[in-house]
Amino acid sequence: MSVRPIGLLLAPLLLLAGTAQAQGQSTQNTSQTGPISGYMEMHYNRPIGDSITPPILDFHRFVLLVSHRFSDRIHFFGEIELEHSVVEGLEEKGELELEQAYIDFLVTPELNFRAGMMLAPMGIINERHEPPTFYGVERPFVDTFIIPTTWFDVGGGIHGTLGGKLRYRAYVMAPLDSVEFSAEEGLRGAAQNGSNAQVRHMAVTGRLEYVGLRGLTLGASFWRGDSSVTLVRLETPTSMIAADARYRRGRFEGRAQYAQGFIENAAELNDAVFRLTGVSPNVGSQISGYYLEGAYSVLPRDFPHELGLFVRYEDFDTQFRMDQGNVLLPQFDRDAWVIGANYWLDPDVVLKVDYSHVRSQSDIIAGPRSLNLGIGWWF
Amino acid sequence: MVVLMKRRAETGRSLILSGVLTCAIALPAPAQEATDRPEPDRVVEIVAERFLFTPSRITIEAGTTAELRLTSEDTDHGFLLVGPDDVDVDINIAIPKRNRGVASVFFAPTEPGDYRFECSRMCGAGHLYMSGVIRVTPTPSAPAGEGGSR
Numbered sequence: 222m223s224v225r226p227i228g229l230l231l232a233p234l235l236l237l238a239g240t241a242q243a244q245g246q247s248t249q250n251t252s253q254t255g256p257i258s259g260y261m262e263m264h265y266n267r268p269i270g271d272s273i274t275p276p277i278l279d280f281h282r283f284v285l286l287v288s289h290r291f292s293d294r295i296h297f298f299g300e301i302e303l304e305h306s307v308v309e310g311l312e313e314k315g316e317l318e319l320e321q322a323y324i325d326f327l328v329t330p331e332l333n334f335r336a337g338m339m340l341a342p343m344g345i346i347n348e349r350h351e352p353p354t355f356y357g358v359e360r361p362f363v364d365t366f367i368i369p370t371t372w373f374d375v376g377g378g379i380h381g382t383l384g385g386k387l388r389y390r391a392y393v394m395a396p397l398d399s400v401e402f403s404a405e406e407g408l409r410g411a412a413q414n415g416s417n418a419q420v421r422h423m424a425v426t427g428r429l430e431y432v433g434l435r436g437l438t439l440g441a442s443f444w445r446g447d448s449s450v451t452l453v454r455l456e457t458p459t460s461m462i463a464a465d466a467r468y469r470r471g472r473f474e475g476r477a478q479y480a481q482g483f484i485e486n487a488a489e490l491n492d493a494v495f496r497l498t499g500v501s502p503n504v505g506s507q508i509s510g511y512y513l514e515g516a517y518s519v520l521p522r523d524f525p526h527e528l529g530l531f532v533r534y535e536d537f538d539t540q541f542r543m544d545q546g547n548v549l550l551p552q553f554d555r556d557a558w559v560i561g562a563n564y565w566l567d568p569d570v571v572l573k574v575d576y577s578h579v580r581s582q583s584d585i586i587a588g589p590r591s592l593n594l595g596i597g598w599w600f
Numbered sequence: 601m602v603v604l605m606k607r608r609a610e611t612g613r614s615l616i617l618s619g620v621l622t623c624a625i626a627l628p629a630p631a632q633e634a635t636d637r638p639e640p641d642r643v644v645e646i647v648a649e650r651f652l653f654t655p656s657r658i659t660i661e662a663g664t665t666a667e668l669r670l671t672s673e674d675t676d677h678g679f680l681l682v683g684p685d686d687v688d689v690d691i692n693i694a695i696p697k698r699n700r701g702v703a704s705v706f707f708a709p710t711e712p713g714d715y716r717f718e719c720s721r722m723c724g725a726g727h728l729y730m731s732g733v734i735r736v737t738p739t740p741s742a743p744a745g746e747g748g749s750r
Contacts, residue, residue, distance in 0.1 A: 258722035288722055293682045298728050321725065330657075330716065330733045340725065351724045354650060354674065380729070385657025388729070435647060435654045469673075522699075568698040569675050599675055599724070 259285040262352045262597035264359070269576075269590040280306040281595075282352075284320075296325045302371070318414065320373045329381070335392070336377035338415045342390045342428035343442045344368040345465045345478055352597020353571045356516050356531040357559050359593060362579070363537050367480045367510035368463060369408045375415035376423070386433030396424040399448035399457040399490055404503040404553055407539040408459070408482060413450065422447040424459075436469040448484075455493050458485045472518040474529070479511040481541070488544035505553075506544045510537030516563075527565040531575075534558055552583035561593075569599040638706060640667035646732075648695050649673035650724045653717070656732030663739045665708040670695045678720030679703065681734070684713035692720050709736045 261283050267276040282304055289297040299322045305315030323337030340348050346355065346364040350371065355361075364370045378392030395418035401411035413419065424446020431439040444461040463480035484490070487506040495501040516531035536556040543549045561575025573595040579588030641664045647654045648670060660666050670679050676697045683689035687709075695703045709715065719730035 260724075286722055286725070286727075288727065293716075296728055300725060325728050327716075330714070330731070348726050349650060349724070351650070354724070382656060382731075382733075385655060385732070432652055432654070432656070438652075568672075568700075 257285055257287050258600055259283070260351045260353075260597065260599045262595055265594040266358070267592045269592060270587075271589065274589075286321075294327045296327070298323055298325070318371075318373075320371055331381045331383060332379060333381050334377070334379055335390075338373060338375050339378075339392060339394065341372040341374065341394065341412075341426050341444060342392070343372060343426070343444060343461065344370070344463045344480060345440070345467060345476060346370050347372050351599045352573075352595070353563075353565065353569055353599050356514060356529065356563055356573075357533065357561060357575050357577075357593075358573045358595035359577070361478070361512050361514075361533065361559075362535045362555070362557055363478060363480060363510035363512045366405075366407055366409065366537050366539055367482065367508055368461070369406075369410070369412065372412055373414060374412050375418055378427075386431060388430040388432060389428065391425070391427040393423040393425055394446075395420050396422050396446035396450060397448040397459055398450035399455075399459065399484070399504075400451040400494060400497070402448075402484065402490065402502060402504045404505065404540055404550060407505075407508040408461075411448065419450045421453070422449070438465075438467045440465045452490070452493050452497075455489055456486060457490050459483065474516045474518075476514040477512070480509070482508040484508075488546055491544075491547055501547070503540070503548050503550065505538075505540035505542055505547075507542035508537075508539045509541035510535065512536070527563075527568075529563045529565075531562070532558070532560045550583070552581045552586040552588075554582040555588055556580055557588070571597050573597065638665050638708070640665050640706065642666045644668050646670045646679075647673060648677040648679070648719065648730070650675065651719075651726035651730040653719075653730060653732040657735070658732070659735045659737060660707075660709070661739050662709055662712050662736050665706060668705050668707055670703040670705075672697050672700075674698055675723055676721050677723050677730070679705070679717055680720035681707070681715055681717045683709075683715050684711065687711045687713060687715075689715065694721060707734070709734075712736045712738045 263280045265278050268274040282302060284300060284302045287299045300320045302318045302320050303315060307314045308317045319338055321338055321340060323335050323339050326334040342348060344364055346360050347368060347370045360370060374395040376392045376394030378390060380390035382388050395413045395415065397408060397411040398413055402408060424444060426444040428440055428442040442463040446459060448457045448459040449455055461480060461482040465478040468475045484504060484506055487504050491501045491504055512533055512535035514531060514533040516529045518527055518529045520526065520528045538554040540549055540553045557577060557579040559575050559577045561573065564572040575593050577593060578590045581588045642660060644658055644666055646668055649672065672695045677695040679693050679695055681689045681691040691705055691707065693703050693705050713736055715734040715736060717732050717734065719727060723730065
């Protein structure tokens with residue numbers, strides 16, 4: 222008798238849930254941590270209505286974080302991530318990434334300096350992506366195809382708090398490489414990630430957050446830089462703006478995010494890449510997306526676990542605007558419904574299930590539908 | 601200054617006193633037994649979550665005894681208080697994760713200045729953003745702070 226992967230995934234999860242319940246309150250205050258912290262997430266993605274694509278069981282992320290205090294005013298922070306569990310040379314497997322490694326120089330609450338490998342301060346998820354902090358097995362599509370999380374690179378800048386209600390960060394960072402832009406995934410894969418990054422031009426990025434009301438965070442972000450890294454003679458100024466909101470009150474939690482990217486000289490970029498590779502990437506001159514998400518916690522407050530139900534609607538188009546002469550492909554104009562649940566065995570351990578239905582404007586290429594299961598934890 | 605630290609389970613009435621700390625700018629009073637806690641002049645409720653303290657800007661008068669009550673909306677956090685350059689402060693307590701209780705610490709500064717606090721327990725990718733300031737104003741009559749109530 223064959224054992225289905227879904228059974229293999231669920232068995233230890235149910236065992237884990239049972240153990241935690243059995244121990245109940247006696248384990249409530251026994252959380253301990255070692256010298257390092259991190260988070261991990263494992264996913265099971267089962268396509269629906271697709272007999273060709275196999276189900277996937279993936280140890281998606283294994284992330285370790287470290288920090289060090291040199292003094293009250295000088296701090297170090299580092300984050301190393303292994304994606305998809307294996308890294309092999311010359312093969313399309315996983316990735317080992319140094320996502321953060323920076324030093325903070327703290328001067329005043331209003332003005333502090335930072336330098337090193339940093340996260341671009343764009344949107345909700347890029348700087349706040351621990352699995353227990355968001356609904357859904359996978360990150361939102363807008364945070365994948367429009368804002369290319371996890372978006373990180375080398376640079377430096379300032380950050381601080383203004384009056385206790387506004388927070389800001391403003392950095393210069395290595396620019397994107399326009400030759401990596403694509404019609405399907407927008408800017409994804411275009412960050413140089415601090416690996417001998419070419420910095421003939423530096424990009425500037427920043428974020429302003431309002432945190433003056435408990436439970437509410439409003440944010441606005443931007444990025445601008447010339448992405449002519451590989452194609453040095455073709456200027457491709459690239460910009461992105463984003464606005465987001467998170468709100469939590471009682472059992473309700475809501476999120477909204479909007480992001481739009483602008484690629485100047487996209488037609489010339491497509492021509493140049495075509496001459497270089499023989500294939501036009503068909504990059505849009507604008508990409509755009511937004512999502513709305515609502516969630517509600519349903520279990521009694523004195524229950525040792527928490528269950529949150531959520532629904533998210535996303536609309537994202539990686540060819541939102543096309544220059545003349547390039548081909549508009551309707552399959553890249555997509556929207557998606559994601560509905561599911563997060564079950565927290567502990568505030569730091571979450572089981573996730575969702576159903577995701579992506580739709581495109583294409584009459585030929587249908588968007589994928591999938592059932593997704595996941596487990597994520599933070600320590 | 602006398603600093604007392606306690607953690608209590610929300611489901612229980614009794615307090616679990618986990619430590620008694622004193623620091624260099626302490627009042628001359630000896631460290632007190634946990635059961636002999638000072639009566640605070642002011643209570644300040646502080647909520648910690650990734651990657652924010654609310655409120656993150658608090659104003660109190662020098663000579664005031666404030667009880668800082670800290671809860672978390674998500675994971676474990678820490679509360680480390682750093683004094684102005686010439687003032688030593690010895691406050692660094694754990695904030696238990698969501699629904700696991702309250703961390704409490706008494707803070708009775710005698711020296712005016714900005715006392716910066718920060719999360720001292722790694723809490724995620726934005727851990728180092730998590731900070732705030734207690735502005736201690738000279739006695740008497742400074743404007744009321746944004747963060748506390750009695």
